[in-house]
Structure formats: structure tokens, C-alpha cells
Amino acid sequence: MSNPPDKRDLPEKTGPEVTRRGFLSGTATAGAAALGSAAAATRDALGQKVDAAGGETVDISLVINGTAYERSVDARTTVLDLLREELDLTGTKVGCNHGQCGACTVLMNGTRVNSCLLLAAMADGARITTIEGLASGIGELHPMQAAFLEHDGFQCGYCTPGQIVSAIGCVKEGHATSEAEIREYMSGNLCRCGAYKGITEAIIEARDATNSSDVGGA
Amino acid sequence: MKPFRYQAPGSVDAAVEVVEPMGVAGQGGAFLAGGTTLIDLMKLHVVTPPSLTDVKRLGLDQIEETDGEIRVGSRVTMAEASEHPLFLERAPALSDALWKAASPQLRNIATLGGNVLQRTRCPYFRDNVSPCNKRDPGSGCAAIGGINRLLAVLGTSENCIATYAGDFANALILFDPVVETRTAADGPRQIPFSDLHVLPGDNPAKETILGDDELITGYRFKLPDWARRSLYVKARDRESYAFALASAAVALDLDGDTIREARLGLGGVATVPWRAREAEEFLKGKTVSEETALETGRIAFDGAQGYEHNAFKIPLGRQVVAKAILDAAKMDVAGAAGMTGQSGGAN
Ligand SMILES: Cc1cc2nc3c(=O)[nH]c(=O)nc-3n(C[C@H](O)[C@H](O)[C@H](O)COP(=O)(O)OP(=O)(O)OC[C@H]3O[C@@H](n4cnc5c(N)ncnc54)[C@H](O)[C@@H]3O)c2cc1C
Ligand code: SF4
Ligand code: FES
Numbered sequence: 001m002s003n004p005p006d007k008r009d010l011p012e013k014t015g016p017e018v019t020r021r022g023f024l025s026g027t028a029t030a031g032a033a034a035l036g037s038a039a040a041a042t043r044d045a046l047g048q049k050v051d052a053a054g055g056e057t058v059d060i061s062l063v064i065n066g067t068a069y070e071r072s073v074d075a076r077t078t079v080l081d082l083l084r085e086e087l088d089l090t091g092t093k094v095g096c097n098h099g100q101c102g103a104c105t106v107l108m109n110g111t112r113v114n115s116c117l118l119l120a121a122m123a124d125g126a127r128i129t130t131i132e133g134l135a136s137g138i139g140e141l142h143p144m145q146a147a148f149l150e151h152d153g154f155q156c157g158y159c160t161p162g163q164i165v166s167a168i169g170c171v172k173e174g175h176a177t178s179e180a181e182i183r184e185y186m187s188g189n190l191c192r193c194g195a196y197k198g199i200t201e202a203i204i205e206a207r208d209a210t211n212s213s214d215v216g217g218a
Numbered sequence: 219m220k221p222f223r224y225q226a227p228g229s230v231d232a233a234v235e236v237v238e239p240m241g242v243a244g245q246g247g248a249f250l251a252g253g254t255t256l257i258d259l260m261k262l263h264v265v266t267p268p269s270l271t272d273v274k275r276l277g278l279d280q281i282e283e284t285d286g287e288i289r290v291g292s293r294v295t296m297a298e299a300s301e302h303p304l305f306l307e308r309a310p311a312l313s314d315a316l317w318k319a320a321s322p323q324l325r326n327i328a329t330l331g332g333n334v335l336q337r338t339r340c341p342y343f344r345d346n347v348s349p350c351n352k353r354d355p356g357s358g359c360a361a362i363g364g365i366n367r368l369l370a371v372l373g374t375s376e377n378c379i380a381t382y383a384g385d386f387a388n389a390l391i392l393f394d395p396v397v398e399t400r401t402a403a404d405g406p407r408q409i410p411f412s413d414l415h416v417l418p419g420d421n422p423a424k425e426t427i428l429g430d431d432e433l434i435t436g437y438r439f440k441l442p443d444w445a446r447r448s449l450y451v452k453a454r455d456r457e458s459y460a461f462a463l464a465s466a467a468v469a470l471d472l473d474g475d476t477i478r479e480a481r482l483g484l485g486g487v488a489t490v491p492w493r494a495r496e497a498e499e500f501l502k503g504k505t506v507s508e509e510t511a512l513e514t515g516r517i518a519f520d521g522a523q524g525y526e527h528n529a530f531k532i533p534l535g536r537q538v539v540a541k542a543i544l545d546a547a548k549m550d551v552a553g554a555a556g557m558t559g560q561s562g563g564a565n
């Protein structure tokens with residue numbers, strides 16, 4: 001899975017370009033589409049077919065760690081960009097930015113996904129849980145977080161938020177029944193420090209408590 | 219990413235109506251499913267669609283069986299399909315090919331429509347600067363004289379040797395499915411799955427026979443009872459979360475240890491999802507043995523062409539085919555005849 005030199009690009013601000021490109025109207029959004037407006041085919045200033053509900057800016061509403069957010073975002077914004085750049089939820093990490101490492105793992109409606117390849121527009125209406133949403137209070141870690149501490153499930157810690165969120169997803173999906181299964185079903189999270197042994201032990205220990213924990217509806 | 223318009227129409231009819239023509243080499247509009255191929259390539263500027271038409275509100279997310287025919291919607295996720303009883307029990311090759319692909323996070327959002335249409339992982343295609351006939355028609359092929367370890371040995375042309383990277387299609391092709399599609403002008407159409415992908419030939423930028431606004435709505439196929447004796451063996455550089463170097467999907471209809479009928483699909487080695495029909499023919503009436511299995515591997519790679527770094531795929535692929543046949547013969551399949559023993563292929 002070799003990757004060429006990264007052209008990481010956070011969406012540049014659009015501004016006036018939006019009008020130049022014939023974007024129909026700032027109020028026509030995917031949000032409106034979600035309410036069921038019929039998709040009428042129209043043409044934009046360049047003569048291209050567009051859905052009346054389409055645009056370069058998209059209104060979205062999301063529930064993140066139990067808090068509702070409404071935002072108007074550039075269509076290029078990923079959930080990872082939104083979390084880190086707009087909402088200051090920097091616990092979710094950027095690794096490869098291309099779906100290869102799992103550092104950016106979040107739960108969407110209870111299932112784990114890579115937030116770096118997920119457009120915020122695609123997640124409109126979803127419930128997102130990040131590492132910040134796991135502890136129930138100061139000093140009250142989620143059992144999976146506590147088990148990672150207990151079993152040295154990390155060294156540098158960079159992959160850890162993604163590992164912990166993914167581990168909860170793995171248990172909730174029912175794929176943590178044996179060590180071999182945990183290894184297979186945690187393979188989407190790479191750890192450069194090689195803390196895999198501790199990670200596997202942590203998951204085994206926290207399995208039952210995680211199953212009975214309530215995490216973002218998972 | 220370049221700016222694009224995002225739209226999420228609410229019906230299949232609306233989607234094919236509003237999608238911007240796809241054009242060649244990824245410069246036109248595109249349907250957006252899980253985005254795990256598309257957003258990745260858009261970040262690299264390898265594809266630059268001016269608009270995306272999200273399929274998330276189109277339904278198409280069911281697996282159902284009516285009158286012995288299975289219909290799978292194009293928006294069913296890889297994760298859902300890999301665990302569905304129809305796949306797990308009735309055609310384990312389909313389930314194997316899915317759970318051995320990508321990662322759990324990717325499988326939770328990636329769809330069977332997008333999976334079948336995923337683009338090659340050829341590093342020169344992805345780097346967006348090297349000559350590449352697939353990305354930039356007429357510019358040449360950097361892989362042929364370059365580092366081509368991961369590239370294809372079957373179905374190549376002098377213009378492109380890119381591997382079809384997916385796993386699922388190599389198993390699905392065993393069951394001769396029909397691809398159900400929709401366009402605005404012509405409505406629904408049905409395409410035999412083995413016609414969907416086209417060989418690179420002299421136009422590697424054209425990868426499928428789909429039209430400019432054609433949406434895959436699903437796949438339809440029948441499963442013979444003996445599809446229970448099927449599996450997918452995948453050899454790769456690491457044990458999990460890696461694309462295939464060589465893989466084989468096998469289904470066997472056994473009478474004792476005599477093969478009545480066999481189906482064989484290959485992955486990681488060809489430019490399109492690959493059915494090894496001559497090898498299937500050879501297996502008919504043969505008794506299962508290591509020799510037969512190895513001979514089948516040899517036939518499956520007849521005519522294969524290795525390049526500087528990928529010639530190892532030919533002997534590797536033969537071995538993978540042989541292992542898949544022997545493991546399938548050993549599967550402990552409830553209600554189906556055949557050699558008994560441990561169920562194979564759990565790797
Ligand atoms: C790190 C990594 C590892 C991977 N490893 C593997 C692996 O080992 N094996 C494997 O098989 N795959 C692997 N993949 C590929 C992955 O499985 C595909 O990216 C995924 O299945 C694509 O599905 P999607 O729904 O995300 O498609 P999208 O990215 O949304 O779409 C893919 C393409 O299909 C088109 N499309 C999507 N749906 C439709 C439709 N209904 N009709 C018409 N056109 C449509 C899109 O326009 C686009 O061109 C890997 C991917 C990554 C990032
Ligand atoms: S093999 Fe195909 S995809 Fe790769 S560089 Fe050559 S033309 Fe491009
Ligand atoms: S940052 Fe998303 S998978 Fe690596």
C-alpha cells in the first residue's frame with residue numbers, strides 16, 4: 001500500500017469562487033435534500049446539470065459525543081478535518097490521511113470508520129463518537145482506556161486514540177472472541193511502535209466491560 | 219482536493235438524471251458510495267470530478283433471495299455481506315473474499331458497487347506525475363519498465379499492466395452474475411458480470427462497459443448447492459490488511475473425490491476479474507490429488523507474461539490455485555458429498 005508523496009490538502013477557503021462557479025444558492029443544501037425535497041435537475045451557469053440540492057458548500061448537522069452541531073462546510077471537508085480544524089477535537093489523529101493506518105478511527109452510528117476518507121457531507125445526520133467521548137468524567141476512563149493503560153497498549157501514543165476507538169468497535173461487532181480474531185479484526189490499526197501485544201491483552205481484558213458499556217449507541 | 223459540488227438525490231431515477239457525465243479518466247462526474255476509493259484518489263488529484271452524486275439515499279442496501287435467485291443491492295456494505303448467512307453458508311468464497319479484503323473500518327462503509335469498481339493500486343497511476351495511459355491517455359506506461367512487482371501477469375497489454383486490485387469480484391464471477399444497472403435515457407439494463415470489466419488493450423482508461431451516467435443498482439445470481447464447497451485463498455505480503463499478490467476463488471462440485479464441475483477465479487494477477495475457464499474444463503471428471511491441483515495451476519497461468527519484478531507471481535499463483543483446490547476438497551460441507559477432513563482455507 002505504498003503511497004506517493006502526500007498532497008494533503010485541507011479545503012482551501014472558497015469564498016467568491018463559489019459564485020463564479022455558478023453555485024446555485026447558499027441555501028440549497030444536502031441538508032435540505034435530507035428532508036426529502038425532490039431532486040430537480042437544473043443547469044448551472046456553465047450549463048452543467050446539477051441537482052437543485054447540490055453545492056460546493058453543504059449544510060450539515062451532526063451529533064458528536066452527544067453534542068449537536070450545525071455547520072456549513074466546504075464539500076471537501078472530511079469528518080477528520082471537521083473534528084480537528086473546526087471543532088478543536090484533536091484527539092482523533094491524522095496519520096496517512098488515506099485509509100491505510102486507522103489513526104483517524106471514529107464511530108459513526110456505532111460502527112468504526114476512517115474519518116479521513118469520510119466527507120462531512122456523507123455523515124450528515126449521523127452520531128459520531130471520538131476518543132474524547134469515551135470517558136464518563138474526569139478520572140472515569142472507559143474500561144478500554146483503562147485497560148490500555150494497564151497493559152501498556154502504547155508507547156508514543158500516536159495511534160492510541162484510533163486503537164481504542166477501533167477496539168471498542170471490534171468488541172461491539174462481536175469480533176473479539178479470541179486472540180486470533182482480535183488480531184485479524186484490529187488489523188486496520190497500525191502501530192509504528194509495535195505495541196500490538198499490549199493492545200491485544202487490553203482488548204481481552206476490557207471485552208466484557210466494553211460489551212456492557214454504552215458508547216454512542218454502539 | 220479540487221472543489222466539487224456535492225449532491226445527494228433521493229431516488230435512483232433522480233440520481234441517474236442529475237449525475238454529471240463521467241467522461242474519461244476520472245475527469246467527469248462520479249457516483250459516491252463509501253468513498254474509500256474515490257476520496258482517496260481525489261485527495262491525490264488522480265481523479266478530479268467537478269461533482270459527486272452521493273448514493274446514500276437510494277436504498278439498494280438489501281440482500282434477498284426469491285425463487286432461488288439472490289439479489290444483492292449495490293449499497294450493501296462489505297461488512298454486511300461478509301457476515302450474511304447467504305454468503306457465509308451458501309458460498310463461503312464470497313464471504314472469504316470480503317473479510318480478507320481491506321480493514322474492518324473500510325469494510326463498514328465500502329459498498330459492493332464501489333468495491334467491484336475500485337481502481338488499480340498501480341503506484342504510477344496513483345503518483346499523479348509518472349506517464350500513465352490509464353490516468354493520462356497516450357502518456358505511456360511507467361510501470362512496464364519501472365518497479366512492477368505488484369502488477370499483473372494476465373490480460374496485460376503493451377499499454378498497461380495494472381492489476382485489478384479487488385477481491386470480491388474474483389469470487390463473485392464464479393457464479394455468473396448479472397449486473398443490474400440504470401441510466402436516465404435507457405432505464406434498467408442487465409450486463410453479464412464477466413462483460414463488465416474490459417481488458418486494457420489500447421485504451422486502459424476505459425475500465426468497464428458502463429455508460430457515462432450508468433448506476434449499478436445490484437447483482438443477481440443463483441447459487442448451486444455445491445457452492446457451499448467454495449473458498450478464497452489470498453497470498454499477500456502481510457497476513458492481513460493487504461492487497462493480494464495472488465489469490466484464487468474455487469468452487470467444487472464433488473462426487474466422492476471425483477470433480478463433476480469446478481469454477482476458478484483469480485485475483486492479484488490479472489488486469490480484470492479473471493475466470494480461468496480452461497483450467498475449469500481440465501478439472502472436469504478428474505480425481506482430487508496434489509498432481510491434478512498443480513496441473514490446474516499450470517493451466518490457469520498458461521500465457522501469463524511476467525515482467526522484471528513480478529514474474530514470481532506466476533509460480534506463486536499456481537501454488538495458490540493448487541492450495542485452493544485441495545483446501546476446497548477438504549472442506550467439511552454439511553449435506554454435500556466429498557472428501558472429508560478439516561475445513562480448509564481459514565487463512
Ligand atoms: C488501505 C486500503 C486497503 C484496501 N485493501 C483492499 C483489499 O485488500 N481488497 C479489496 O478488494 N479492496 C481493498 N481496498 C479497496 C476498497 O475495498 C474499496 O475502496 C471499496 O470497496 C470501494 O467501495 P466504496 O463504496 O468506498 O466506493 P467509492 O470509493 O465510493 O467508489 C468507487 C468507484 O465506484 C464508483 N461507484 C460506486 N458505487 C457505484 C454504483 N452503485 N454505480 C456506479 N458507480 C459506482 C465511484 O464513482 C468510484 O469510481 C482497500 C482500500 C484501502 C483504502
Ligand atoms: S500499468 Fe497501467 S496504471 Fe500503471 S502506469 Fe502503466 S498505464 Fe498506468
Ligand atoms: S489517517 Fe485515516 S486511516 Fe490513516
Ligand code: FES
Binds near residue numbers: 154159
Ligand atoms: S504507540 Fe506509537 S504508533 Fe502505536
